[in-house]
Amino acid sequence: MKDWNEKCAVVGIYNAHNASILSYYALFAMQHRGQEASGISAANGEKIFTHKNNGLVTKVFDEPTLKKLQGIASIGHNRYSTAGEDSIDDCQPIFAKYSLGELAIVHNGNLTNAKKVRKGLIDEGAIFQSHLDTENLIHLIAKSHKSQLVDRITDALGKIEGAYALVFLSRTKMFAVRDRYGLRPLSLGKITNPDGSIGYIVASETCAFDLIGAEYIRDVNPGEMLVFEGAYSKHIPIPKSIKIFEPNPKPCIFEYVYFARPDSKVFGRNVYEIRKQMGIELAKEHNIQADMVIPVPDSGVAAAIGFSKQSGVPFELGIIRNHYVGRTFIEPTQTARELKVKLKLNPIAELIADKEIIVIDDSIVRGTTSKQIIKILKQAGAKKIHLFISSPPTISPCYYGVDTPEKSQLICANHTLEEVREFIGADSLAFLSLEGLKKSIQSSDDEAFCQACFDGNYITIPQE
Numbered sequence: 182m183k184d185w186n187e188k189c190a191v192v193g194i195y196n197a198h199n200a201s202i203l204s205y206y207a208l209f210a211m212q213h214r215g216q217e218a219s220g221i222s223a224a225n226g227e228k229i230f231t232h233k234n235n236g237l238v239t240k241v242f243d244e245p246t247l248k249k250l251q252g253i254a255s256i257g258h259n260r261y262s263t264a265g266e267d268s269i270d271d272c273q274p275i276f277a278k279y280s281l282g283e284l285a286i287v288h289n290g291n292l293t294n295a296k297k298v299r300k301g302l303i304d305e306g307a308i309f310q311s312h313l314d315t316e317n318l319i320h321l322i323a324k325s326h327k328s329q330l331v332d333r334i335t336d337a338l339g340k341i342e343g344a345y346a347l348v349f350l351s352r353t354k355m356f357a358v359r360d361r362y363g364l365r366p367l368s369l370g371k372i373t374n375p376d377g378s379i380g381y382i383v384a385s386e387t388c389a390f391d392l393i394g395a396e397y398i399r400d401v402n403p404g405e406m407l408v409f410e411g412a413y414s415k416h417i418p419i420p421k422s423i424k425i426f427e428p429n430p431k432p433c434i435f436e437y438v439y440f441a442r443p444d445s446k447v448f449g450r451n452v453y454e455i456r457k458q459m460g461i462e463l464a465k466e467h468n469i470q471a472d473m474v475i476p477v478p479d480s481g482v483a484a485a486i487g488f489s490k491q492s493g494v495p496f497e498l499g500i501i502r503n504h505y506v507g508r509t510f511i512e513p514t515q516t517a518r519e520l521k522v523k524l525k526l527n528p529i530a531e532l533i534a535d536k537e538i539i540v541i542d543d544s545i546v547r548g549t550t551s552k553q554i555i556k557i558l559k560q561a562g563a564k565k566i567h568l569f570i571s572s573p574p575t576i577s578p579c580y581y582g583v584d585t586p587e588k589s590q591l592i593c594a595n596h597t598l599e600e601v602r603e604f605i606g607a608d609s610l611a612f613l614s615l616e617g618l619k620k621s622i623q624s625s626d627d628e629a630f631c632q633a634c635f636d637g638n639y640i641t642i643p644q645e
């Protein structure tokens with residue numbers, strides 16, 4: 182899928198040698214979660230240093246820059262713009278000086294009462310520097326009368342609603358929090374420093390742990406805050422757990438469908454295994470034979486392998502993806518989208534000419550990308566094309582930190598299955614059921630997920 186983008190990636194490193202370099206590698210591993218901007222703040226016990234800019238991680242940082250980000254604690258962020266604009270002011274971390282010292286924050290998610298809170302703060306005289314909903318937190322923390330930062334953060338969190346995986350960095354401490362629903366992922370890992378001392382990492386995805394050799398411990402629980410302190414004393418810093426809210430877990434089911442890297446463990450489960458199982462369930466629900474099954478790379482690969490395994494239809498890599506596509510220099514119109522598909526995906530004509538093929542993709546959003554894929558496959562000579570989707574139809578936008586089109590733009594929200602099939606030009610079209618998706622995750626009866634983009638049942642909706 183190409184029109185549904187994860188908001189961001191966050192990372193926090195505590196008590197580790199070269200903390201900013203570890204943040205850099207963690208952000209590099211999580212580049213797929215946001216490519217518009219990147220930033221790191223580091224704390225050395227006395228001061229917080231920040232560098233951020235628009236662009237990919239490798240463009241924003243070089244060695245001299247990272248060397249200036251001194252300290253054994255750091256936080257970082259990759260941004261895919263949603264609540265904010267494209268200016269440098271809207272890059273994270275957000276940094277501020279306030280009565281207790283210095284503070285930097287990174288946020289993955291979307292605050293549903295952000296407008297209301299911001300209006301209240303402005304009415305009371307606050308001045309904002311960015312369009313970010315996260316900036317509300319800085320003001321709420323600064324305004325709190327509590328004497329300890331941990332209590333000020335707790336105070337501020339009591340006034341915000343919506344989805345958040347947040348990491349706060351002070352000059353000596355770090356705090357990691359997930360909202361009560363656990364909508365966005367955040368995992369905790371252990372770092373063993375070269376001298377044998379122990380440090381910690383929190384990150385949106387565990388693929389960040391693998392790159393820096395960290396060991397997965399567990400997820401930060403919904404409604405939980407982890408407090409990291411003691412790095413500047415002789416004590417071994419062990420994260421302290423504080424229950425901020427009564428948990429009501431409803432993690433985002435779409436992480437399994439599309440956002441997360443298949444080598445990550447998200448909400449405690451490996452993403453690749455789940456996607457493969459989604460293909461198996463899809464084949465169980467829609468029994469069909471053809472000459473071959475091919476994935477739309479990369480997001481459809483694991484499900485296509487599962488589909489092939491279950492159905493016995495041979496798996497082929499019939500479409501090759503160019504991973505090096507940069508910006509296209511035309512206006513964002515339908516034509517631009519067509520060009521984008523062609524720049525990215527190219528079918529192997531010799532393989533698919535005169536063949537009946539099953540194409541597996543992870544989802545359909547506007548339908549324009551699927552239409553283009555069918556078009557290029559037909560141009561390459563495919564005889565018959567069945568488009569099978571390894572998730573249910575997406576019928577509602579996301580309010581929790583994922584960049585989705587309006588409902589009016591979601592083709593499955595406004596058209597029947599047959600109308601969608603006709604629009605995209607496939608010979609047949611099928612989706613995995615919601616039950617099939619949950620079976621793939623092996624969720625127990627009492628385990629709930631946010632699945633609002635599939636069923637329209639929102640946990641909380643934006644307030645004006």
Ligand code: SF4
Nearest residue numbers: 433435579631633634
């Ligand atoms: S609405 Fe969809 S994308 Fe958004 S959090 Fe819920 S499941 Fe995830």
